[in-house]
Amino acid sequence: MRKKSPNRKRARKRKVRNISETDRKLVKMAQDVLRQIEKGHPPSVEIPQRGLSNVIFDDDSRILKMGDKTSKRSFLNIAHTRKFMQTMLVASYAQKLVKDDKHAGIRELYYALKHSVGSSKENTFEEQGESNIIIEDLERMLDLLREQMNLTADRRGFIYGDIEIFDSGDRFNASKLGRGGWAVPGNIEDIKLKKSNVDYVLVVETAAMSDRLIEEKFPKDNNCLLVACQGQAPRGIRRLLSRLHLEMDLPVVVFTDGDPYGWYIYSTIKQGSINLAYLSNTLSVPKAKFVGMTMDDIETYDLKGVTEKLKDLDKKRIEEELKYPWFQNRKWQKQLQKCKKMGVRIEQQALANKSLEFVAKEYLPEKIENKNFLP
Amino acid sequence: MQEVKHADELFKDFKAQSISEFFKKNAAMLGYTGKIRSLTTIVHEGVTNALDACEEAGILPDIHVRIEEQGNEHYRVSMEDNASGIPLRFIPQVFGRMLAGSKAHRNIQSRGQQGIGVSGAVMFSQVTTGKPTTIYTSTGKGPIIKALVQLDVKKNLGEILEKEKIANKWDWRGTIISLECKNVIYNKSRYSPYNYLRMTSISNPHSRITFIEPDGTRILYERSTNLVPEPPKPIKPHPHGATPDDLITMASNTAKKNLSQFLSHEFVRVSSPKALEVCKSAGLSDKMNPKRMTWEDAESIVKALSSIKFFAPPTEGLRPIGDEEIRKGLESTLSPEFTYTITRAPQTYRGGILFVIEIGLAFGGKAGRGGVELIRYANRAPLIFDQGGCAMTDAVKSIDWKRYGIRDIEKAPLTVFINLVSTHVPYTSAGKQAVAYEEEIFNEIRNAIMDAGRALSKFLSGKRRLYEKKSKMNTLLRYVPETAQSISLLTTAEKDGISEALERIINEKYNMIVEDEEEEPEPQESEETEGEEY
Numbered sequence: 001m002r003k004k005s006p007n008r009k010r011a012r013k014r015k016v017r018n019i020s021e022t023d024r025k026l027v028k029m030a031q032d033v034l035r036q037i038e039k040g041h042p043p044s045v046e047i048p049q050r051g052l053s054n055v056i057f058d059d060d061s062r063i064l065k066m067g068d069k070t071s072k073r074s075f076l077n078i079a080h081t082r083k084f085m086q087t088m089l090v091a092s093y094a095q096k097l098v099k100d101d102k103h104a105g106i107r108e109l110y111y112a113l114k115h116s117v118g119s120s121k122e123n124t125f126e127e128q129g130e131s132n133i134i135i136e137d138l139e140r141m142l143d144l145l146r147e148q149m150n151l152t153a154d155r156r157g158f159i160y161g162d163i164e165i166f167d168s169g170d171r172f173n174a175s176k177l178g179r180g181g182w183a184v185p186g187n188i189e190d191i192k193l194k195k196s197n198v199d200y201v202l203v204v205e206t207a208a209m210s211d212r213l214i215e216e217k218f219p220k221d222n223n224c225l226l227v228a229c230q231g232q233a234p235r236g237i238r239r240l241l242s243r244l245h246l247e248m249d250l251p252v253v254v255f256t257d258g259d260p261y262g263w264y265i266y267s268t269i270k271q272g273s274i275n276l277a278y279l280s281n282t283l284s285v286p287k288a289k290f291v292g293m294t295m296d297d298i299e300t301y302d303l304k305g306v307t308e309k310l311k312d313l314d315k316k317r318i319e320e321e322l323k324y325p326w327f328q329n330r331k332w333q334k335q336l337q338k339c340k341k342m343g344v345r346i347e348q349q350a351l352a353n354k355s356l357e358f359v360a361k362e363y364l365p366e367k368i369e370n371k372n373f374l375p
Numbered sequence: 376m377q378e379v380k381h382a383d384e385l386f387k388d389f390k391a392q393s394i395s396e397f398f399k400k401n402a403a404m405l406g407y408t409g410k411i412r413s414l415t416t417i418v419h420e421g422v423t424n425a426l427d428a429c430e431e432a433g434i435l436p437d438i439h440v441r442i443e444e445q446g447n448e449h450y451r452v453s454m455e456d457n458a459s460g461i462p463l464r465f466i467p468q469v470f471g472r473m474l475a476g477s478k479a480h481r482n483i484q485s486r487g488q489q490g491i492g493v494s495g496a497v498m499f500s501q502v503t504t505g506k507p508t509t510i511y512t513s514t515g516k517g518p519i520i521k522a523l524v525q526l527d528v529k530k531n532l533g534e535i536l537e538k539e540k541i542a543n544k545w546d547w548r549g550t551i552i553s554l555e556c557k558n559v560i561y562n563k564s565r566y567s568p569y570n571y572l573r574m575t576s577i578s579n580p581h582s583r584i585t586f587i588e589p590d591g592t593r594i595l596y597e598r599s600t601n602l603v604p605e606p607p608k609p610i611k612p613h614p615h616g617a618t619p620d621d622l623i624t625m626a627s628n629t630a631k632k633n634l635s636q637f638l639s640h641e642f643v644r645v646s647s648p649k650a651l652e653v654c655k656s657a658g659l660s661d662k663m664n665p666k667r668m669t670w671e672d673a674e675s676i677v678k679a680l681s682s683i684k685f686f687a688p689p690t691e692g693l694r695p696i697g698d699e700e701i702r703k704g705l706e707s708t709l710s711p712e713f714t715y716t717i718t719r720a721p722q723t724y725r726g727g728i729l730f731v732i733e734i735g736l737a738f739g740g741k742a743g744r745g746g747v748e749l750i751r752y753a754n755r756a757p758l759i760f761d762q763g764g765c766a767m768t769d770a771v772k773s774i775d776w777k778r779y780g781i782r783d784i785e786k787a788p789l790t791v792f793i794n795l796v797s798t799h800v801p802y803t804s805a806g807k808q809a810v811a812y813e814e815e816i817f818n819e820i821r822n823a824i825m826d827a828g829r830a831l832s833k834f835l836s837g838k839r840r841l842y843e844k845k846s847k848m849n850t851l852l853r854y855v856p857e858t859a860q861s862i863s864l865l866t867t868a869e870k871d872g873i874s875e876a877l878e879r880i881i882n883e884k885y886n887m888i889v890e891d892e893e894e895e896p897e898p899q900e901s902e903e904t905e906g907e908e909y
Contacts, residue, residue, distance in 0.1 A: 030865030037862075037876045042884070075858065075877070076884055078847050085854040088861035095865055118853050 022149055025142040026095045030088065044074035045087065048140040055277040057325030063286045064277040064326075066140065083134065089113055089124060090134045094149035103150045103187060106132060145189075145282060147239065152186035157237040158207075159184060160214050161225030164194035174225070179214055181226070184236045188243070196248050198225045201241065202364075203288075205229060205256035205265055209348050209359070216360030222368070225250070233269050238283045241269060245285045252285045253368060258293025259310070259345035260317035263336075266290050271326045289373035291364065293346045295338040301363065306353045307344035314345060331374050406808060407499050410448060411566050412760055414559040417452050417499065418442075418568040420492040421552050422575060423756050425456030426582060428550070432459040435603055436582035442561055442568060444589040449504075450561060453553040460514035460548055463522075463538075470497050470510060470524045470552075471533010493552070494533070498526050500554040507536050508554040515548030561589050565744070566759055572596065574750050574757045577704035578696055578794060599703040604694050611643040614653075614680040615727025619673035626665040626673075634668075635661035638676075644685045653679045681726060693721065693731055695796045696755055701735040705742075709790060712739030713834045715827045716792075724815035728799050732819045735792035736827040738834070743788035747771075751810070752794035758808050765809035767793050770820035779828035780835035791827075793820060848885040852878065 029045065036043040047070060048054065054067040075084045093113055097104055104112065110131040116123055125131045135146050146153075160181030163174050167185075171194070174182045185191075202224045204210045210228035213219065219226045225244070229237050244250045254269055256262030272284040298304060310318075318340050321327055327336065339345070351359040366372070406416035418440055429436035439455040461469055471494055497508045507525040519541040525534045563569040572586050576596035581603060584596040612621070631637040635650040645653070654661040656679035659672060668676075696704075698716035705714050716735040723729055742748070751758040751767045762768050771791055776784045801811040810816070855877045863870035 027865055030862050034862055034866050034868055034873065037873060037880065040876070040880060040883075042880055043877075075854075076851065076881065078850060081851055081854050085858045085861075088858050088865070092861040092864040117857055120853060122853075124857065 022098050022144055023095055025144060026091050026098075026138075026149075029091060029142060033088070042074060042076035043084075044072050044076075045084070045141065046070040047073055047137050050136065050140065057271075059325075061286060063281065063284055064272045066277045083137075085117075086124065086130065086134045087137060090131065091138060094138070094151065097150040098148075101150075103152055105152050105154065105186065106135060106146070107154075109135070109151060139279065145239075145279060147187045147189045147235070150187075153235050155184055155186040155236050156231070156234045157184045157227065157229045158182055158210075159225060159227045159240070160210070161219045162197040162223075163225050164196070166192040166194050175219065179211070181210075181214070181228070184227075184240055186234070186236045188236050188240050193243060193247055196225070196244075196250065197223070198250065199223045200251045200253055200368075201225045201227055201244055202291075203227045203229055203233070203241065203252060203254045203269060204348075205231065205262055206348060209255070212349075212352075212356065213360050213364075216357055218360040218364065221360075222365060229265065229269075232265055235283070238269065241285050241288075242282055245287070252288040253291050253373070254288055255291050255348060255364070256293070257345065257347045258295065258297060258339075259347075260314045260321055260339070262293070262348075263290075263321060264317065267321075267324065267326060289371075289375065291367050291373055293348050293350075294374060295335050295342065295346075297363075298342075298344075298346050301351070301354070303346055303350055303353065306350040307342075307346050310339070310343050310345055315340070315343075329375055335374065406760065407495070408760075409566070410558055410560040411562060411564060413499060414442070414450065414452070414556070414561060415566055415568045415571050415759060417496040417554070417556060417559075418454070419571060419756075419759070420496045421452070421454035422572070422584075424493050425454065425458060425550070426575075426579060426755070428458035429456060429582075430604060433603055434458060435598065435601065436579070437585075438582060439585045439587075440568070440572065441587040442589050444561070445555060448560055449555070449557045450559055450589065451553065451555045453551060455549060455551040457549040461510075461512045461550055462514065463520055466510060466512070466520075466522050466524060467533030467535055469533075470494055470508060471526045494526065496552075496554065497524060497533075500556045501526055503557040503559075504555045506555050508552060511541075511551040511553075513543050513547055513549065515543075515546060517543065519543050519547060569594075571757060571759055573708065574752075574759070577708050577750065577792065578701070578752050578755050578757065580696075580700045580704045580707075596708075599707050600700060602700075604696075611641060613723075613727035613729070614638075614642045614645055614683075614685050615723070615725075617642070617677055617680055619670060619677055622673040622676055623668060623670070626668045629665055632664060633661060634659060634663045634665055637665040643689065649683065649685065652683060656682065685727075693729060693796050693798070694755075695731050695733050696752075696794055698733065698735075701733060701792060701794070705735050705737045705790070705792060709737050709742045710740040711737035711742045711790070712838070713737070713831060715830045717823055717826055719819060719823050722815055722819050724801075724813045728797060730795060730797035730800075730816060730819075732816070732823050733792075733794040733796065734820075734823040734827050735790075736824075736831055737790040737792070738831060739788050742790040746785040746789075747787055748790045750790060750792045752792070753800045753802070753807070753810060754796055755794060756807075758810070761803070761808035764803055766812040766817055767795070767810050767820060769812070770817050771824060773821060774824050774828065776828070779832040780839075781831075791824065793823075795820075844885060848881060851881045855881070 033043045033045065048066055049069040049071055054069040056065055056067050057063075058065045073080045073084050073087065075081055090109065090113065093104075093109060107128055110125055110128040113131065114123055114125050135149075135151060138144065138149070139146055158181040159174050160177075160179075161174050165172060165174060165182070167190070172182070198219075199222075202213075202219075202222075204213065204226060207228050207230050210226055213226055218224075227237060227241065233241070241252055245252055252269070254266045256265050266288070268284070270284060270286060270288040270290075272279065298307060318336055322333065322336050327333065348359070351363055354362075406419070407413045422438060422440065425438050426436055434457060437457040439453075441453045443451045443453075445451055500506060500508055507523040510522045510524055511519055512522075513519040521539040521541055523536040523538075525536055526532075527534050561567065569586070569588070572584055572594075573596070576582065576584050580599040581601070582596075583598045586594045586596070588594070625641050626637065629637050629641060631640050635647065635654055638650040638653055639645045639647050651661055653676065654663075657672070657675040659675065695718045698718045701716040702714050705711065705716070714735065714737050716733070718733045719731060721729055721731050749762065749768060749771055751762070751765060758765065758767075771793070776787075781787045781789065795810060795816065800807075801813055801816070803809040803811045855874050859870050859873040859877060862868070862873050
């Protein structure tokens with residue numbers, strides 16, 4: 001039985017605080033703008049810049065952090081006016097959601113706020129991309145998670161394993177929901193992680209591999225929680241991983257295809273992404289480890305016959321990944337260079353070549369037992 | 376086998392074709408091609424005559440034109456002027472003879488240069504309807520003469536079929552021409568009498584033109600100036616423009632008894648010493664009787680004249696419209712946003728023929744016809760047809776309009792008005808609709824347009840800046856209500872108060888004459904895509 005983490009209590013309190021904190025931050029921003037207007041000054045807001053140039057890799061914490069470059073978004077600057085208006089619009093809607101204790105998907109927000117500007121043919125938003133960007137801007141500006149503004153992205157991914165969760169009045173164990181497991185919602189801020197009887201979390205890239213492991217009873221036999229991220233881990237999954245790690249002290253091990261795309265998935269789980277660098281501390285698990293697939297696995301497990309050629313996009317990615325600060329260690333550089341040299345990729349499902357059971361009965365248990373990880 | 380005919384036989388049937396007969400077969404050259412164009416040409420000839428006559432008499436023209444529909448493609452055209460009237464004995468010549476006319480042998484600038492004009496209208500009427508033209512005319516102090524005039528094509532003479540004297544109770548002075556014509560159409564298109572009269576009013580701001588259309592609509596083009604343009608004075612030809620044929624003709628008419636006196640008297644800018652120089656250079660005695668001049672002598676004289684330098688001809692013979700007058704005309708008819716007019720200094724072409732170019736440029740308002748509109752005038756008479764074949768059009772097309780701020784000349788609301796004033800306008804044909812290419816004229820038009828273009832470009836850049844400023848302001852104002860509403864919801868402050876304050880801030884910025892702010896868009900970075908987020 002695992003010790004209850006003090007973080008769990010904090011998590012509950014955090015929720016209550018979050019609502020009023022969100023409201024406070026949104027209102028304060030608007031009040032700053034109002035004050036400028038009342039003084040007769042052209043109103044403006046400062047927004048931290050997005051993009052690579054405003055992101056630094058913090059060597060100590062080993063996560064991506066947002067730099068402190070900001071840009072001024074000014075109502076009177078023709079190039080900014082529309083965005084300024086949109087910023088205020090989204091902020092006021094978010095505040096309403098929080099006050100009414102309702103949640104909206106980011107596509108719903110787009111539709112809720114889309115209307116014509118005055119009597120012109122122009123709309124407040126022409127397409128969802130515009131409103132998505134504004135949401136991100138607000139997150140950066142106010143240091144708020146969109147989930148704290150009651151905005152949710154689409155969900156993807158599921159979990160399977162012996163862990164108790166309380167969500168919207170339902171209490172359940174994620175190993176007792178059938179083979180499908182529990183589909184992770186877009187916003188997991190309000191779920192309560194009640195009890196866990198597992199030793200670690202295994203993040204698996206593909207649903208197919210997840211199903212394989214479930215059928216082989218891997219989670220039960222190895223006492224782990226399986227989290228299927230189904231490609232690029234969406235926000236709900238990443239928040240969940242962060243919470244599992246922080247609140248329940250669970251180590252996180254990642255299992256993806258042996259190709260640049262899979263390794264990129266790993267790096268966003270571990271380090272955060274460039275776009276969401278400002279959220280690295282809440283959306284990533286810096287201490288996550290990588291179990292496979294690696295280029296070394298090809299030799300070790302005699303998988304030469306089931307590799308596939310790298311695509312051009314993959315080759316491009318390797319070049320970029322070689323430069324990532326968090327891959328600047330001997331082990332990763334070695335794997336990346338090897339991949340480049342061999343020019344091949346190895347999918348996690350290729351382990352079926354050995355036998356269907358191989359991955360569950362030999363590959364994973366062995367590597368995890370021996371802590372045969374990449375950092 | 377066909378007989379070989381002897382020349383005598385062939386020439387038995389040869390008839391000398393009179394010029395009138397020739398033109399009858401070639402009405403096109405006179406402007407009578409097409410149903411709309413023919414009607415316009417008739418009006419053109421009448422109005423031109425009227426304007427010239429008024430000017431010669433020093434009268435402010437009052438011209439009335441009426442077109443009445445008589446049937447399908449059948450109209451009656453009546454034109455009245457308030458000029459000095461035509462004495463009875465001259466009526467047949469004025470209206471019935473080609474190549475006649477009091478203006479042909481005087482070196483003055485006149486609209487109806489070749490004197491064919493109104494006779495062509497009479498002829499057209501006759502040929503299409505078989506009817507004569509009715510003339511009413513009075514010199515003011517006598518009775519009104521009504522005459523039915525017809526053209527005898529073979530004799531190249533006008534005939535009066537009937538005449539009548541009517542008591543002049545009103546002391547009326549002037550001339551009315553009334554004729555019927557068939558195979559003509561009236562509408563308001565580009566080549567119509569309607570457009571012709573509109574353009575005429577622009578270039579003759581001193582004239583009042585009343586036009587009654589077939590449907591009864593009465594259009595009045597009021598005069599915008601009371602300045603009667605001075606009639607052009609006859610001037611003597613310049614030595615550099617003379618041909619051997621001119622010399623022979625002049626010599627046969629001169630009163631002078633010796634060559635050097637003939638030269639210095641008949642030509643302008645030829646002083647006595649210069650005359651002697653010419654005779655010497657031509658190898659002829661200065662005491663020779665001009666009437667004894669042979670063709671070879673004339674050729675030698677022409678050669679001598681062209682090799683000797685003479686002062687440029689005086690400009691009194693020319694009467695441009697005047698840039699002020701053109702401006703008035705353009706502004707009253709087109710109400711443009713920008714006008715530029717200029718009357719350039721006199722130039723010569725072909726060695727000595729005097730000409731002046733006047734330009735008017737109007738932009739915005741009613742200028743242009745969907746795109747650039749070109750209004751061509753020669754000696755204050757409009758050239759309506761044959762725009763494609765005219766050197767003026769070529770000159771305008773040769774300009775790089777982009778340099779002057781006109782991005783697409785085919786769409787610009789621009790009217791370009793060009794008037795070529797000269798003692799001898801080089802028309803491309805007897806139709807007098809297009810100007811032939813002469814290098815000096817072409818270049819002068821270009822230079823004038825470029826002057827205008829520079830002024831226009833200054834206007835446009837200022838206008839563009841103003842327009843941009845205005846549209847920026849409007850953009851900002853458009854976003855105010857939405858922004859104010861959002862801020863109001865978040866802060867619970869009154870929406871209207873916020874709106875007003877924002878509007879005040881915007882107005883302050885845009886009503887100040889400040890340098891435009893640096894408007895940098897926010898820095899956009901290309902980021903790694905995480906995949907679609909919905």
